Amino acid sequence: MCRQNPGRDGNMSLRQIAQSLGVSITTVSRALAGYSDVSAATRERVVAEAHRIRYVPNEVARRLQRGRADGIGFIVPGGARGFDDRYFLNMVEGAWWRLAGTEVDLLVLSSDQGPTEALTYRRIVEGGRVDGLLVPRIRESDSRIDYLCEVGFPFIAFGAEPSHPKAYAYVDIDTEAATAEAMRHLADLGHRSVALLSSDEALVFARSREAAFLKAAAGLGITTTILCGKLAEASGFALMSELLARPDRPTAAISITDRIGIGAVRAVREHGLTVGPDMSIITFGDNPVVAFMHPPMTAISIPVQAMTAHAVDYLLARRERPDAPLTRLWKTELVVRESTAAPRGRGMASDLPLAV
Amino acid sequence: MCRQNPGRDGNMSLRQIAQSLGVSITTVSRALAGYSDVSAATRERVVAEAHRIRYVPNEVARRLQRGRADGIGFIVPGGARGFDDRYFLNMVEGAWWRLAGTEVDLLVLSSDQGPTEALTYRRIVEGGRVDGLLVPRIRESDSRIDYLCEVGFPFIAFGAEPSHPKAYAYVDIDTEAATAEAMRHLADLGHRSVALLSSDEALVFARSREAAFLKAAAGLGITTTILCGKLAEASGFALMSELLARPDRPTAAISITDRIGIGAVRAVREHGLTVGPDMSIITFGDNPVVAFMHPPMTAISIPVQAMTAHAVDYLLARRERPDAPLTRLWKTELVVRESTAAPRGRGMASDLPLAV
DNA sequence: CTGTTAGCGCCTTCAT
DNA sequence: ATGAAGGCGCTAACAG
Numbered sequence: 001m002c003r004q005n006p007g008r009d010g011n012m013s014l015r016q017i018a019q020s021l022g023v024s025i026t027t028v029s030r031a032l033a034g035y036s037d038v039s040a041a042t043r044e045r046v047v048a049e050a051h052r053i054r055y056v057p058n059e060v061a062r063r064l065q066r067g068r069a070d071g072i073g074f075i076v077p078g079g080a081r082g083f084d085d086r087y088f089l090n091m092v093e094g095a096w097w098r099l100a101g102t103e104v105d106l107l108v109l110s111s112d113q114g115p116t117e118a119l120t121y122r123r124i125v126e127g128g129r130v131d132g133l134l135v136p137r138i139r140e141s142d143s144r145i146d147y148l149c150e151v152g153f154p155f156i157a158f159g160a161e162p163s164h165p166k167a168y169a170y171v172d173i174d175t176e177a178a179t180a181e182a183m184r185h186l187a188d189l190g191h192r193s194v195a196l197l198s199s200d201e202a203l204v205f206a207r208s209r210e211a212a213f214l215k216a217a218a219g220l221g222i223t224t225t226i227l228c229g230k231l232a233e234a235s236g237f238a239l240m241s242e243l244l245a246r247p248d249r250p251t252a253a254i255s256i257t258d259r260i261g262i263g264a265v266r267a268v269r270e271h272g273l274t275v276g277p278d279m280s281i282i283t284f285g286d287n288p289v290v291a292f293m294h295p296p297m298t299a300i301s302i303p304v305q306a307m308t309a310h311a312v313d314y315l316l317a318r319r320e321r322p323d324a325p326l327t328r329l330w331k332t333e334l335v336v337r338e339s340t341a342a343p344r345g346r347g348m349a350s351d352l353p354l355a356v
Numbered sequence: 357m358c359r360q361n362p363g364r365d366g367n368m369s370l371r372q373i374a375q376s377l378g379v380s381i382t383t384v385s386r387a388l389a390g391y392s393d394v395s396a397a398t399r400e401r402v403v404a405e406a407h408r409i410r411y412v413p414n415e416v417a418r419r420l421q422r423g424r425a426d427g428i429g430f431i432v433p434g435g436a437r438g439f440d441d442r443y444f445l446n447m448v449e450g451a452w453w454r455l456a457g458t459e460v461d462l463l464v465l466s467s468d469q470g471p472t473e474a475l476t477y478r479r480i481v482e483g484g485r486v487d488g489l490l491v492p493r494i495r496e497s498d499s500r501i502d503y504l505c506e507v508g509f510p511f512i513a514f515g516a517e518p519s520h521p522k523a524y525a526y527v528d529i530d531t532e533a534a535t536a537e538a539m540r541h542l543a544d545l546g547h548r549s550v551a552l553l554s555s556d557e558a559l560v561f562a563r564s565r566e567a568a569f570l571k572a573a574a575g576l577g578i579t580t581t582i583l584c585g586k587l588a589e590a591s592g593f594a595l596m597s598e599l600l601a602r603p604d605r606p607t608a609a610i611s612i613t614d615r616i617g618i619g620a621v622r623a624v625r626e627h628g629l630t631v632g633p634d635m636s637i638i639t640f641g642d643n644p645v646v647a648f649m650h651p652p653m654t655a656i657s658i659p660v661q662a663m664t665a666h667a668v669d670y671l672l673a674r675r676e677r678p679d680a681p682l683t684r685l686w687k688t689e690l691v692v693r694e695s696t697a698a699p700r701g702r703g704m705a706s707d708l709p710l711a712v
Numbered sequence: 713c714t715g716t717t718a719g720c721g722c723c724t725t726c727a728t
Numbered sequence: 729a730t731g732a733a734g735g736c737g738c739t740a741a742c743a744g
Contacts (some may be wrong), residue, residue, distance in 0.1 A: 013721060024731050029723060039729055056482035060420045061721035064736050069416065071463075076452060086645075089445035092464060096432060100466035105485060107427075108448060108464055110456035126412035128737095129461060233648055262648045269650060289442075292589055292618045294625060294650035369737060380715050385739060395713060417737035420720050484721095 013058070017049050032057075059103075063128075071105040072315055073130035075121075077113060077137050085231065085259060086287040087304060091136060091158070094308030104131075104316065111144075118147060125153045132315030134158070134308065138170075138204045154318045156311040156326075159205045169314065169326055171307045175205075178300045178332040179212035179254070182282045183220055185298075185334060186252045189342045191280060193223035193250040197239045197260050200228035209256045209284065225250055229260070236263025244271050244279070251280065251343035258285035261297060265339065276341035286335060295338035302332055369414070373405050388413075415459075419484075427461040428671055429486035431477075433469060433493050441587065441615060442643040443660060447492060447514070450664030460487075460672065467500075474503060481509045488671030490514070490664065494526075496558045510674045512667040512682075515561045525670065525682055527663045531561075534656045534688040535568035535610070538638045539576055541654075541690060542608045545698045547636060549579040549606040553595045553616050556584035565612045565640065581606055585616070592619025600627050600635070607636065607699035614641035617653060621695065632697035642691060651694035658688055 014032075018025045023042065031038045031046035032055075038046075049055075063070055074095055076088060092108060099106050107130055111120045121144055124130060133155040135144060140161065148155045149166045157170040186194055196213045199206045210226055217224045227243060229235035236255060243249055244267065255261035261283030268279045275281055275295055283290060286299035307330050317324035370388075374381045379398065387394045387402035388411075394402075405411075419426055430451055432444060448464060455462050463486055467476045477500055480486060488510040491500060494517055504511045505522045513526040542550055552569045555562045566582055573580045583599060585591030592611060599605055600623065611617035617639030624635045631637055631651055639646060642655035663686050673680035 015721080025721090026723085026732080027730060030730090033723085037729060042729080054478065054482075056478050058420075058721050059479075059483040059485050060416060060425065061484075061736090062723080064414075064416045064420050064720090064738095065722045065724090067736070086442065086445065089442065089448075092445075092448065096464050096466055100468075103479075106464045108452050108462045110452055112456075122410070122412050123415075126410075127415040128417075129415050233644070262645065266648050266650075288589070289618065289645045292622050292649070294622075370739095371737080381737090382716080382739080383714060386714090389739085393713060398713085414737050417720090418739080420722090420736090421738045421740085423720070 014055075016053060017046060017055060020053075021045055021049055067128075068319070069129055069131045070103055071107050071130040072099065072132050072134065072312055073107045073109050073124060074134045075109050075111050075124075075136070077111060085257065086289070087257070087285060088136070090287065090304035091134065091308045094305035095134060095312050097305065098309040098312040102316075118143065121147055125151060131319055132156070134311055134315075140202045140204055140207065142204075154315055156314060158307075158311075159208065160328075161204050162208070171311050171326070171328060171330065172205075172208075173302055173307075173332050174329045175208050176212045176215065178284070178334075179209065180216045180219070181332075181334045182254055182300055183213070183216040183222065185336065185340065186254075186280060186282070187220045187222060189252075189280065189340060191222070191250075191252040191343055193225070193248075193252075195225040195227060195243055195250040195253040197236060197243075197253055197255040197264055198226055198228045199231050199235075199256065199260075201230070206256055213254065223250070231257055231259060233259050233263035233266070236260035237267045238263075240264035240267035240279075241271070244268070244273070249279075251278075252340070253279065253281050255281065255283045258283050258287050258290055258299070261285070261290065261299075262293065265293060265297065275339050277344045280340040280343070282334075282340060291335075291337065298337045298340040299335050300332050301335050303330055306330070370411075372409060373402060373411060376409075377401055377405055423484075424675070425485055425487045426459055427463050427486040428455065428488050428490065428668055429463045429465050429480055430490045431465050431467050431480075431492070433467060441613065442645070443613070443641060444492070446643065446660035447490065447664045450661035451490060451668045453661065454665040454668040458672075474499065477503055481507060487675055488512070490667055490671075494560045496560055496563065498560075510671055512670060514663075514667075515564065516684075517560050518564070527667050527682070527684060527686065528561075528564075529658055529663075529688050530685045531564050532568045532571065534640070534690075535565065536572045536575070537688075537690045538610055538656055539569070539572040539578065541692065541696065542610075542636060542638070543576045543578060545608075545636065545696060547578070547606075547608040547699055549581070549604075549608075551581040551583060551599055551606040551609040553592060553599075553609055553611040553620055554582055554584045555587050555591075555612065555616075557586070562612055569610065579606070587613055587615060589615050589619035589622070592616035592621075593623045594619075596620035596623035596635075597627070600624070600629070605635075607634075608696070609635065609637050611637065611639045614639050614643045614646055614655070617641070617646065617655075618649065621649060621653065631695050633700045636696040636699070638690075638696060647691075647693065654693045654696040655691050656688050657691050659686055662686070 014025045014028045018028045028046050031043040095106050109124055111117050135155050136158040138157050138159045138161055149168055159172050160170040198210055227239045229239045255264055261281055264281055265275050268275045273279055282298045284300045286301035290297040290299050310327055314324050314326045370381045370384045374384045384402050387399040451462050465480055467473050491511050492514040494513050494515045505524055515528045516526040554566055583595045585595045611620055617637055620637055621631050624631045638654045640656045642657035646653040646655050666683055670680050670682045
């Protein structure tokens, strides 16, 4: 016959309670579930006994029976690079926070970006390990989205692919508003030429921030430069170094992630320049450390935790109602600190012919 | 009867394959599991059909049957404060990294630190959701440890409680060696009075770093000060501010976490002093950002990812062999950057009467 | 080599 | 108000 469940000492199951009380398992189950069609006396005895033997239901069995995973998956992309950004921590934290105290687990899953990615997704989705998925860092023409849409599995994308044929659920920041506010701030300080430090990877959020940057700059009559690298401090360092070497260099830069911004600040300092007067820097993200850098960084604060918690809410709600409401676009806040200043040798904003 | 499993379109089960091929479910199961006692022809047909209907096994059912969760849990402590440290990200990353490509899931679980904590642990352990647990931030007289030891559930503690009656599996850094090396570095620079910025919470690692600090200082004849706050930047700021206000203030400080160190650096700067000559700072941790701060911080680099990955290895191995090997103590590395320097108005190390 | 049988622990009809 | 029976999907033991 089958071996006993090996991982546990005794069998703390419903059967045990049923046997010591001389009732059926069914009754025990019902009493514990709080059904009203159990006599009060019986319920009391069952509950007492359950408490006595410290009964804890087996979640796995329960999940099999209910056909529900009671889990939300967060997929960390990219096998090699991995969990590279504090941003992911904030997402994990937001999801974790929302799930604390519930019976729903947070699964941190990985997927490589190669040919096996599709299989990985199938195993996660069709293997029944989760009820919903958080999918960050959406790529252009993202096959993961296609798959999830096709099988109708509940998921939330972080950032949307603008031209995707199917509408799918996503959360994102209001990139245009965020960028416009940041550019306005720079223009007010007197900057006339601004760079964007971006990534050349096929990431939707990078493209979207670039587009918003160009649009805002056009509106303000600001000269633009876009430099692309990777999403890492070292790349921010390299990009900024390249920018500083230019004779007609911009006086300010916006970086599309905190990590790039951190590297950029360091490059400015190592070139013997002062962040702010010599080169103003604004970063998308605003993870806690940028406020503690020198100088404290002006940042477009993205409410990652709140967005993720809300996304989890949506996924949980969708288990019952397919039309659960979802807040798609989130407002950011420009937190002005000391990495932005009027450019050296420039007048104040009021002197400038701003094309507004 | 029971409803159909609601979460899935069709029933991609073994039964489906069995029926279309006219063989038993058992045979299909065996063929897919790669057992040798299946005829090659049958196996081939089964595999082909499984591929055709894109069969993916149901993990939940498999887990129930095998009596195994195929999951490792990482418990994030403290409901209110939460996932407050980059350190946790590194742990999650280490565990995630090790688990990538396996069929074992990483569950990020939460537990409050109140009266319900015990129940939370019971639900996780006895509910069969994980095969093993990573338990960070061990407290003094930690009831979680008592419980896990009592039921014999596989777990790894991060940091050990020195006086616990039962030996249990843990990983930790070699705190004494790490601290001695840092203090030696400060002594070599000419520092004669050093502070430790610590936490007054009942955390084993804080006590352990304090003890190592006092021991190393005694060996070097260095004057000591210990200030205790919380584990946050703001606390580091407050502690350092307090230190700077002292007339006979130390010339250097070691902070027990990166977050405290980051706050401390900022306090030094805001008091118009220079980190290094006016106040040298070394921090335990060395998360990636401290190298990008100004000045780049000298740090005791803790190999968190490697430690966690190894802990996961151990938990996985323990599922088969109860005597799986475990590396308990890990070497740290002192990464000297620019936050440590000779104190102002002091000679070089060679001039000093060091009690070695 | 293959099929039958019997569960893993829980929950839910259906019958009493 | 309670019990018996069946099944979620998979796998192991025991026969042939």
